[in-house]
Amino acid sequence: MSARPAPTEVWGWLDGIPDPEIPVISVVDLGIVRDVRYDADTLIVAITPTYSGCPATSVIAFEIDKVLRENGVDDLRVTQQISPPWTTDWMSGRARNRLRQYGIEPPGKADGPAQCPRCGGHDLERVSQFGSTPCKAQWRCRDCLEPFDYFKCI
Amino acid sequence: MQAEAVPFLLRMGDNALILGHRLSEWCGHAPVLEEDIALANTALDLIGQCRMWLDLAGEAEGKGRNADDLAMLRDSWEFRNLLLVEQPNGDFGQTIMRQYLFDAWHLPMLNALADCAQPRIAAVAAKSAREVAYHLARSRSLVIGLGDGTPESHGRMQSALDNLAPYVGEMLSPDACDIAAETNGYGVSAEDVARECRAEMDMTLASATLDMPDVMRRAGPVRTGGKTGRQHSEHLGHILSELQWLQRAYPGASW
Known part of the structure; x- marks a missing residue:
């Protein structure tokens, strides 16, 4: 049983x-x-x-x-x-915080990262619309010069 | 799901399968790593969409065939994809132009299908449309960037457009199958989709400073035979020999 x-x-x-x-x-x-x-x-x-x-x-x-x-x-x-x-709207608040701590910027309101997940900088540029998995894109922070993954907003 | 829907579902699935396979041929060969990844990710979306469409087609057909059977065990004359998507990759510009022309039709098609009366078809279309909106945003910006770029990139994009222009008519001209789909409630108004697609192309090609070839303005198909399966170009056979060889050589192989 x-x-x-x-x-x-x-x-x-x-x-x-x-x-x-x-x-x-x-x-x-x-x-x-x-x-x-x-x-x-x-x-x-x-x-x-x-x-x-x-x-x-x-x-x-x-x-x-x-x-x-x-x-x-x-x-x-x-x-x-x-x-x-x-849709990324179904992602929990806890998940968004954990992603950022992990170095992946969570999906934003408009389709673009709100800040650099490493230094919090706002001078950002897109490197590629796609990344290592279908759900991510590659961005770079011009403040700390580090690349980072962004979780695409869908 | 009604059996009459099979040819229409095969068209949707085969377009995604053949274009997805074409894009996967770039894997490891694109001009820069980021573009390599982008092409592979677009291919992945299309193969995922293909699986949903072909599973539905197999179910509607009622002969116990699934998406794998339909993808791996049909011959070229049974494929219903547009001639456009089977055209060779050429250079990066030709691949991006082919992608753009297809995306410009694919997105309004899926958006309209998401509102059709058949709920299973509407669900697959709604799921696919979100991914394809992203594909179009990317291919459109690349066409504009390369078209309105250096003399070299402009020349390559114009020649890609000239080469692919004869295949646009097949995509935008409804035939008996498209009309039956609309009448039976699992299709869309192909004319509305074509109008939306033409508006998109007019705007983007103008921003890209590219001349639209006269053949693209013509009403009705120019080169055709893909979506009916009557006369595919020779390229499809070569694609299938690569795509299907493992299942043909080792029937039923799995891992």
Whole structure:
């Protein structure tokens, strides 16, 4: 008989799963876990991809499956949901702070970084509209002369 | 999902697949590292979108084929992509011009599809549109920067535009499949999309100081046969031989 933990407990476990590319934030922080519910005795976890081709999505689905099984849930299904499309508005405030501490400037209101995550400078220039993962762009601070990643606003 | 939607879904998926593959050919070869990464990321978005469209096409078809089967096991005459997206990369300018011309159509197409009556199609379009808005912002600024740049970059962009201009008509001229899609509620008004696309191209090419070739102003297709599958250019076969060889040589291989 499979354990049937409460969804709030499941959300707590999921919050312990780091994003595979940006390990300082959890998959819950990132806003990609959209739903945790039961369909009869089957636990359903719905996740949404950040970018449609992001290779991290399948790794995340695998990690979620693994963590839930380690917690005694055998009857589960991880589903993908694309509507409404993921937006950086779903990222938690905690995630934004952690990103900045980690050296990645969080998504701004207009599409551009608010400040340099290293020195807080505001004289910034874009190096490339893309970066090491689909969700980031490369910028540089003219005050401290350091390059940094910016989490694109989508 | 109705089976009649299959040809339309293949068009959306095959455009993304073939252009995504073309862009991936740049990986490790772009003029600077940042552009290499940008081209690869654009390719990644398109391959992701292709998977969503082709999975829907497989489901609508009802023969148990998924996106991988459709991408890896069809022959060139079964592909429904535009001739534009299968054209060779050429130099960096030609790649960027091809990207811009496609993006200028792709974004209004996806925005309109996001409001169509078929909810699954609308969901894929809405997801894709956010990524493609970013593609267009980038290709537009590069076309303007290179077109209105040095005599060398201007000349290369004008020659890229001259080479690709004959393929624009196929993209902007609705045929029976596009009209059926609109009538059946899973397509869009192709004429509205074409109007929006032409306005975008007029504005950007003027800012880029590039002359729009007469062939682009013509109503109706000039070179065609891609989106119907009737007459692809020879380039598609070469793309498929590279894209599909592993599944053809080792059927069912997985890792």
